[in-house]
Amino acid sequence: MGPGGAALDVARVRGLFPGLSDGMVHVDGPGGALVPESVLxxxxxxxxxxxxxxxxxxxxxxxxxxxxxxxxxxxxxxxxxxxxxxxxxxxxxxxxxxxxxxxxxxxxxxxxxxxxxxxxxxxxxxxxxxxxxxxxxxxxxxxxxxxxxxxxxxxxxxxxxxxxxxxxxxxxxxxxxxxxxxxxxxxxxxxxxxxxxxxxxxxxxxxxxxxxxxxxxxxxxxxxxxxxxxxxxxxxxxxxxxxxxxxxxxxxxxxxxxxxxxxxxxxxxxxxxxxxxxLAALHPDATGTRRERLQTSMAAVVRYEGALFDRLDRALRSMRHVQVLGSPQYRTPTVSFTVSRMTPRAVARELSRRTICAWDGDHYARELFDALGVNEQGGAVRLGILHYNTVEEVDHVVDSVAALA
Ligand SMILES: Cc1ncc(COP(=O)(O)O)c(C=O)c1O
Missing domain, CATH: 3.40.640.10 (Type I PLP-dependent aspartate aminotransferase-like (Major domain))
Structure with missing residues (x-):
């Protein structure tokens, strides 16, 4: 397998982010990503x-x-x-x-x-x-x-x-x-x-x-x-x-x-x-110009995030107390959902208690959420995967949402 096909080394990647040491699961990336040491x-x-x-x-x-x-x-x-x-x-x-x-x-x-x-x-x-x-x-x-x-x-x-x-x-x-x-x-x-x-x-x-x-x-x-x-x-x-x-x-x-x-x-x-x-260095074997290294690294990011997201999305959709908004064919690893008999704010609070950072509200997609009819109940809870998230984090999120039943 060439460098383009190899996997992301998430342990190495996580070591680059000082913010990950706070013990929280950061699935709030759509509202802003964490920053690596090199940027600081x-x-x-x-x-x-x-x-x-x-x-x-x-x-x-x-x-x-x-x-x-x-x-x-x-x-x-x-x-x-x-x-x-x-x-x-x-x-x-x-x-x-x-x-x-x-x-x-x-x-x-x-x-x-x-x-x-x-x-x-x-x-x-x-x-x-x-x-x-x-x-x-x-x-x-x-x-x-x-x-x-x-x-x-x-x-x-x-x-x-x-x-x-x-x-x-x-x-x-x-x-x-x-x-x-x-x-x-x-x-x-x-x-x-x-x-x-x-x-x-x-x-x-x-x-x-x-x-x-x-x-x-x-x-x-x-x-x-x-x-x-x-x-x-x-x-x-x-x-x-x-x-x-x-x-x-x-x-x-x-x-x-x-x-x-x-x-x-x-x-x-x-x-x-x-x-x-x-981003260009996320795949350590990426070579060439910065654009070429971005091509290799971002291809690995897509594969990595996609696998984690599939696991998360499938699990959420299988829960009877969870309503996932939409099911688009092509999408970024981003999902919004509501939970029966709980406001999105209450869900986000409960997830936070379980060390998970999750946004609730309309996420400034107000027109969309009006059309989907969720704004009157406080919008929806949103989870997003980025290249520093792990399968263990996804499983913890899934268990935590499941426990809200
Ligand atoms: C799709 C999209 N557009 C626009 C914005 C707003 O960006 P900014 O905060 O830089 O104005 C965001 C922020 O989350 C976004 O996700």
Missing amino acids: RAVSQAMRVPIANRGGVFPSSARAEQLVAGARSAVADLVGGTPRGVVLGASTTSLTYAMARTLAKTWRPGDEVVVSRLDHDANIRPWIQLAQELGLLVKWAEVDIESGELPEWQYDELLTDRTRLVAVTMASNAIGTRPDVRAIADRAHAVGALVYVDGAHAAPHGLIDLTATGADLLALSAYKWCGPHVGAVVADPDLLETLAPDKLAPAPDRVPDRFETGTPPFELYAGVAAAVDH
Whole structure:
């Protein structure tokens, strides 16, 4: 078996995460992953030496420049983009608000945007609020309630020659569904619309290829893949060249800098690069460029997480007191469920008592959970697998949920 087929050494991987020593089972990854020592070290090292702002002629300013370049090139490697197409910012949410405003500068009343009921609110509300302000028409792609899928055929009816943008997630942070983004993007492009893809939840669970997805703009959050709290939007630099974001007069006009407002968190950018390096090194035999090492390592992550998730998902679905939301065919290792006669908050509390970190609520997938009818009871409990989880942890989670019967 070549390196691409070998397994992840989870004992080695777990040794990289100081946060795992708290004795808890961290299946709360969809709300933010733990951070490896290499990322902590990169952030603190960056602050141990002087960093100035960018644009000076002295060494500490050059260091700031290097940290920006390092983060851009790492994010580009992570998604198969180019560094000049990487816009860094605070978060997926704040970048999406800013990008929405920028993109809409040429839109007219009566133009249309298509959002999806599957998405995190970060890729819904910015478009809806903009539509209200500008008199745009919002159309909704709906989720199949039973399966949790987002059927792509419905876009044939939703798209018109007035559609300016389709906003869709690459994976649901609540129930894991991975829509066929490429099929949706092809339809959107056929009517001349842009495609804004939320890759925040998909990124840690399989290597993204920006071109293959068909996304024109792809949003990411590094804290979902073991990095610091930094967001990014990745696009073709030629597209970014056509856009005119609001910016300060003295700030650079070049792409992608003109999309980045104010002085950025340089030290966190060091952590972004370290997080991508961490992912690339997950498979110790991975060789070649960072992108190639990411390919090998993320393939091992997919296999590893998939096996753990199957075990978890099957066990949950076999419990009579548990109702799992949806059953999408392709998904990230993420599951939401309710428990008979218990609120999700009470379930999460009980799991916490049993050393399990689990989120409850709507997970900001409010539209989806409204459609599924679970918000009135407090949403659902969500569990997510990441590459540092183990089969023993999954079994402990399964036993703990079973004990709620
Ligand atoms: C799919 C998805 N989109 C957007 C977000 C929001 O990201 P941020 O907190 O960086 O704005 C999240 C966060 O959990 C997410 O999972």
